[in-house]
Amino acid sequence: MKKSPDLVAINLLGWIIIGFLALVATAPFLILVINSLSSEHSIINYGYQLWPKEFSADAYTMIFENPQRILRVYGITILVTGLGTGLSLLLSSMAAYVVARREVKYRNVLSFFLYFTQLFNGGLVTYYLLVSRDLHLSNTLWVLILVPMFSVMNILILRNFIATSIPESIIESARIDGMDDLGIFFRIVLPLSAPVLASIGLFTALGYWNDWWTPMMFIQKRDLQPLQYTLYQMLASVTYTAQMVGNMPTVNLPKESLKLAMTVVATGPIILIYPFLQKHFVAGITIGSVKG
Amino acid sequence: MTTKILHNRQGFLFEMIRNGRLYAMFMPVAVYFLIFAYLPMTGIVVAFKDFNYQGGIWGSPWNGWDNFRYFIESGKLVQVTINTLLYNTLFLVAYLFFSILVAILISEMGSRLAKKTFQTMLFLPYFISWVTVSALVYNLFNYEYGLMNTLVKGWGMEAVDIYADPNLWPVILPFFYVWKWVGFGSVLFLASIAGQDKECHEAASIDGANIFYRIRRITLPQLKPTIIILLLLGVGRIMRGEFDMFYQLVGTNGNLIDATDIIDTLVFRSLVSTQDFGMSSAAGLYQSILCFVIILAVNGIVRRQDKSQALF
Numbered sequence A: 001m002k003k004s005p006d007l008v009a010i011n012l013l014g015w016i017i018i019g020f021l022a023l024v025a026t027a028p029f030l031i032l033v034i035n036s037l038s039s040e041h042s043i044i045n046y047g048y049q050l051w052p053k054e055f056s057a058d059a060y061t062m063i064f065e066n067p068q069r070i071l072r073v074y075g076i077t078i079l080v081t082g083l084g085t086g087l088s089l090l091l092s093s094m095a096a097y098v099v100a101r102r103e104v105k106y107r108n109v110l111s112f113f114l115y116f117t118q119l120f121n122g123g124l125v126t127y128y129l130l131v132s133r134d135l136h137l138s139n140t141l142w143v144l145i146l147v148p149m150f151s152v153m154n155i156l157i158l159r160n161f162i163a164t165s166i167p168e169s170i171i172e173s174a175r176i177d178g179m180d181d182l183g184i185f186f187r188i189v190l191p192l193s194a195p196v197l198a199s200i201g202l203f204t205a206l207g208y209w210n211d212w213w214t215p216m217m218f219i220q221k222r223d224l225q226p227l228q229y230t231l232y233q234m235l236a237s238v239t240y241t242a243q244m245v246g247n248m249p250t251v252n253l254p255k256e257s258l259k260l261a262m263t264v265v266a267t268g269p270i271i272l273i274y275p276f277l278q279k280h281f282v283a284g285i286t287i288g289s290v291k292g
Numbered sequence B: 001m002t003t004k005i006l007h008n009r010q011g012f013l014f015e016m017i018r019n020g021r022l023y024a025m026f027m028p029v030a031v032y033f034l035i036f037a038y039l040p041m042t043g044i045v046v047a048f049k050d051f052n053y054q055g056g057i058w059g060s061p062w063n064g065w066d067n068f069r070y071f072i073e074s075g076k077l078v079q080v081t082i083n084t085l086l087y088n089t090l091f092l093v094a095y096l097f098f099s100i101l102v103a104i105l106i107s108e109m110g111s112r113l114a115k116k117t118f119q120t121m122l123f124l125p126y127f128i129s130w131v132t133v134s135a136l137v138y139n140l141f142n143y144e145y146g147l148m149n150t151l152v153k154g155w156g157m158e159a160v161d162i163y164a165d166p167n168l169w170p171v172i173l174p175f176f177y178v179w180k181w182v183g184f185g186s187v188l189f190l191a192s193i194a195g196q197d198k199e200c201h202e203a204a205s206i207d208g209a210n211i212f213y214r215i216r217r218i219t220l221p222q223l224k225p226t227i228i229i230l231l232l233l234g235v236g237r238i239m240r241g242e243f244d245m246f247y248q249l250v251g252t253n254g255n256l257i258d259a260t261d262i263i264d265t266l267v268f269r270s271l272v273s274t275q276d277f278g279m280s281s282a283a284g285l286y287q288s289i290l291c292f293v294i295i296l297a298v299n300g301i302v303r304r305q306d307k308s309q310a311l312f
Helices: A005-036 A040-046 A058-065 A068-100 A107-119 A123-134 A141-146 A152-165 A168-176 A181-192 A194-209 A213-218 A227-236 A238-244 A255-290 B002-008 B012-018 B020-048 B066-073 B076-107 B112-127 B130-141 B147-154 B166-194 B198-206 B211-236 B243-249 B263-272 B277-305
Strands: none
Touching: A005 A255, A005 B076, A005 B112, A005 B130, A005 B166, A005 B211, A040 A255, A058 A255, A068 A107, A068 A141, A068 A152, A068 A181, A068 A194, A068 A227, A068 A238, A068 B020, A107 A152, A107 B020, A107 B277, A123 A213, A123 B020, A123 B263, A123 B277, A141 A213, A152 A194, A152 A255, A168 A181, A181 A194, A181 B020, A194 A255, A213 A227, A227 A238, A227 A255, A227 B130, A238 A255, A255 B112, A255 B130, A255 B166, B012 B020, B020 B066, B020 B277, B066 B076, B066 B277, B076 B112, B076 B166, B076 B211, B076 B263, B076 B277, B112 B166, B130 B147, B130 B166, B130 B243, B166 B211, B166 B243, B198 B211, B211 B277, B243 B263, B263 B277
């Protein structure tokens, strides 16, 4: 069947507009990668190019010659992301399960207890003083795990999923068979919530991975600093960059291309894996949008 | 018989005994929010104090409304309020417009492969931290080596110092806001479009309505609930800034500060750089209360119109 002209028109329009936007979305990364392979001389003299005049892998060689510091930074980030996401998922879904159960009389009070923190907060000053002065969490691994740990939105999404997708009758019959609440949660609710847990888990993990605010506020110790904050400092200071690759800030240091290469090294893994995880994110956004 | 007796006992204690284990399962999250969200709320009194490190929040002397007076008299209150409102309005409108546009155009594409590929490409910026985005923006705009100036000079024109021109940022910031979020937003609307009834489109098509007419009369009206929810959430957050974005893209650049200072950046800068706890906490409290009032007002209006659309 031949397509009618209006359908051809909208497809054409789609290809032009979406194609252009998709190019805009990805071009900065291509520019980054291609220029990170440019020689320092080329950047200093001709600036960034769409296609570098002189190619060189010096910056990468420099990074991988002395990888201890960067591996440590990656290690901290992976540890915090893994531990934080695991704990967050477990405790969030446990709380969500409680407020989803109809026989819990105060479930609406508990939900509002969580929701109210979205409406009103004590502000940055008191938060900062509490965490650093009263809880003494500065310069600990725990601060990186605890600060971004819970999202009220995610707990409420989990609650809605459990309340609507897990039949009351399953829980009821498990209870009659003598299973206690903890057993029901671990052996029935968790397995049945696997798809939504995967989505929420990925959102949480992304939050941990990209967190630069917590370390900026609470971590001064170098060997506890995670990836994004390290990148931030490297972009801001040549001295810092030099130390990261185990070097002194000499005249010969290819500082501009080193910044680019470091950005690639810090961002690369996410760009490589996100296309495979995308469907879980899409599913998560869809679940979340059902009820604001 | 036994259930009947149980139902007669509705007390708090009885509930705790009966469902104690369930409440215990809620405890970790409850303790977390008590410490990290409710405890800081008690500290808002610091906005009415002359803070010093020895005294802390409770031991520092009171100074009444001095912090607020200073916040107003410095001219900062008006400036950051206007900036925050204007930027957030621009962000919200641009974000909704482009998300809807992208969702509709993608949903009408014939090729599945094209749909998937484009969606993946548009989603990329969502996964990137603002730190990386700041590096990308710097690569494009920096005066000495930036790609834009390389190209501009290549065409024989004068190089532009974007980081020194405050007039450009009300365009640049919304641009990158949309750039980062449109992949996410379009998924929201695509989900909504996928849930729409196809028969309506087919019937209209048989009656001779072309695709543009059908989008305007069938697809768009059905997106209204999603648009309203996102608008409500957006208006509720209108006094909260995208701190990550402003701090990473603009930072503490003196040339741009008047044009790009929002409440969140002021609060942060006062706390971290100038250690001005008074200004910082006064501005923070001002923001919290304003947000709270706006949310209640918006919710009240919506509730009166249509109860099911209200947030609470």
